[in-house]
Amino acid sequence: MKAAIFHGPHHRLSIEETSIANPGPREVLIRTAAVGLCHSDLHFIDGLYGHEAPAVLGHEAAGVVEKVGSEVRGLEPGDHVITCLSVFCGHCGFCTTGRPFNCDHQHETRRRGDEAPRLSLGEREVQQFYDLSAFAEQMLVHEHAVVRIRKDMPLDRAALIGCAVTTGMGAVTNTARIEVGSTVAVIGCGGVGLSAINGAAIAGAGRIIAIDVQDGKLDLARSFGATDTLNATGCDPVEAVRDLTGGGVDYSFEALGLKRTSEQAYDMLRRSGVATIIGMLPEGEKLELDGVSLLYDKRIQGSNMGSNRFRVDMPRYVDFYLAGRLHLDRMISKRIRLDQINEGFDDLRSGLLARSVITFPG
Template sequence: MKTRAAVLSEIGRPGPYADTRPLVVEELVLDPPEEGEVLIDIKAAGLCHSDLSVIDGNRPRPVPMALGHEAAGVVRQVGPGVRDLSEGDHVVAVFIPSCGHCPPCAEGRPALCEPGGRANNDGSLINGGRRLHRADGTPVHHHLGVSGFADHAVVSRNSLVRIDPALPFTHAALFGCAVLTGVGAAVNSAGIRPGQSVAVVGLGGVGLNSVLGALVAGAGEVIAVDLDDAKLERARELGASRTFNSSAADAVEQIRQATGGGAERVIEMAGSEKALELAYRITRRGGVTVTGGLAHPDKYAAIQQVSLVAEERTLRGSYVGSCVPVRDVARYVTLFRQNRLPVDQLLSGTLALEDINTGFDRLASGEAIRQVITFD
C-alpha cells in the first residue's frame, strides 16, 4: 500500500526548518505486516526533542528515515502470530520494542531490551526487517521502530500497547513517550516518596511531565528550573512550588539556600551536560540525581567524584522512565482520567503533516511544549 510520511534524507540542516525543509512529505510504499507485526492507521503523532535531535545531528541515525516515535492509532491488520490485537483496537506506540526474553527484559527492564536497542540504532524493526521503501526500491529506515509521522505504519507487536478507545488520540499519543519518560523518571527512576523535596531541571514536554509525576507521587515541594521564564510560569501553573532561572550566575546557591542544602530528588531533562552538572550540585547529601535528557554522545559532564562517596549520593540514568509500558501506560491513563495527571495541559496545539518543519521550528525555539500532528 501507499502511505504519506515525513522523510529525513540529510542530517544537520540549519534552521529555520520552514525554509531549509529537512523533512519532506513523500509517498512511500509500505509493505504488509509480517510475522509478529501490525499495520496501524496513525491518528496522532507528537513532535518531540528526540525527533529534533535526529534532525540537527545530536542523535545520528541512518538516512533516509521516516521520523516520528510518539504516536497513537487504530489497528488495521495483524500479521501472522499476532493473537492479542484485533482490527479496530486503539493502540499507543512505544519507542523501544521489548523482546520479552533477553536479560534486561527477563529482569523486568524492557526499556533496556537488547534486540530493541540494536534495531533502533539500525533503523529497523526488532526482527531486523524494513517495511518502507520508495517507489524505486530504495529502503527507508524506521525511526525507533515506529515512524509515526505518516498516515500508516507497520510496527512490531512488541511496540504497541492497547488503550481505552475513549481516550482522544491527541492525548493518547503523549503516553508513548512524553508521559512514560517524564512521569516514569519521577515515579520509577527517582523513586519519589511522599513529602520529599524534588527539583526538575529542563522544562520541555518531558520535564513538565516530571513535574506532574513528582506531584502525583506526593512530593512535599517541587522546584522547577529552566532558562525560559515562560516555561517556569507554566511549571507554576501546573503546581510547582518554586521556580528558578538557571541563567543566574548564582542559581545553584539560590536553590541550595532555598532548599536547606539541596533537593532530595533532582531530575534533569534538558539533555545538556551543563544542566546535569547543575542538577547534581543542587542535590542534597544522600540524595538522588536522575538524568533522562539525551545529550550529544560527545558531551561529558564534570561531577565531583568524592561527593558520590562522602555524601552517599546516587547518580542514575532513566530511559523511557524506567517503565514497563504495558503496566505503566494503563496506570498513567487512569491517573489522567482522575484529573491527577493533567497531561492535556501540555498540548501547545495541533498541525497538519505538511506543516511539520514549522512545528520543529517552534519546538527548537521553545515556543511550543508538545505539538501533535493529526491525521484524518
C-alpha cells in the same frame, strides 16, 4: 501513504508518498491518529545524533489498529493503541528480569535483511526510526511496540504518553522512585520536564522546584504541580535551590540533555540525594563532578525511557488523565498538520512551546 522523509541532518523533512508493507506474522499495521514532536527527533534532524537516511522519524504516537499479523496476540483491528520505542523481545536477560526498556535483543523484533523492508520509496528501503517511524499516516511495527488503551481516551493526548509522559513521569516513579514528602527539582519544563513535575506531584513530593529560562513555561509548570519556580536567567540555580531548601533537594531531574544543567542537577542535591539525567546528552559529551562530594552518598543516574514497563505504565497514565490528575490538555501547545512539520520543529528549537502534536484527519 504519506510520510515525512528524513534525507539526512540539516535538511528539511519532505512529505513523500511512501510504501508500507503488509503485516508479517507478529506485526501490527496502525493508522496514525496523532504524533508529538519530541526533542529526540530534533537531535537527529540537527545532527547531534547520527541516523541512516532516508528514514522516517517520529516516535510519540497513538492510533488505531488496521490489520494484525497471523500470530499477534491480544490486539485486533479497531483497537486504540499507543506505541513505544521500548520494543521488547520478551526473553532476554533484561526482559526476564523486569527491565524490558533495556532489552538488548530488539533486533529480533525487526525484519531480517532477506525480507522486504517495512517502509520503502520505490526500490529504495526507508529506515525505520526507533522501530516506529510515526511521522507518517501509517505505522508497521512489532506487536511488542504496542499497548491497547481505553477507547474513551482522546488519541491526540494519548500520543504524548508515547514518549514525554512515559519518559518524565517514569523517571520519577520507576527510575528514582521518590518518597512521599521528598523535595524535588526539575530542570527544563518542556514536555518531559512537565511530565516529571506532574509525576512528582502524583507521587506525593512535598516540594517541587521547576527551573527553566522561559517564564511562560514556569507558569505552566505551576499548573502541573510545581510549588516553586526558578528562572535560571541571571541566577545560579544551584545556589537558589540550596537557599530554597536549606541545603539542597532529595531528588533532581534534568530534562534538557546539557552538560552544564546535568552537573547542576548533581550539585543541587543534599547529602544522599539522587540526580536523574533524563535528557539526551550529545554523543561524546562528558560530565564533570566533584569527586569528594560522593563521600556524602550522593548519586547520579541515567534513565532510559522512564525505566518503563509500558504495557503496564501507559494504561495507568491514561487513567490518571481521565481522572483529571495528568494534565495533558495543557501540555499540547499547538496542533498541526503533517505538512507543517518543519515549522513545528522550528518552534521546538526556539524553546518557546511545550509540545506540538501532528494530528491526522480521522
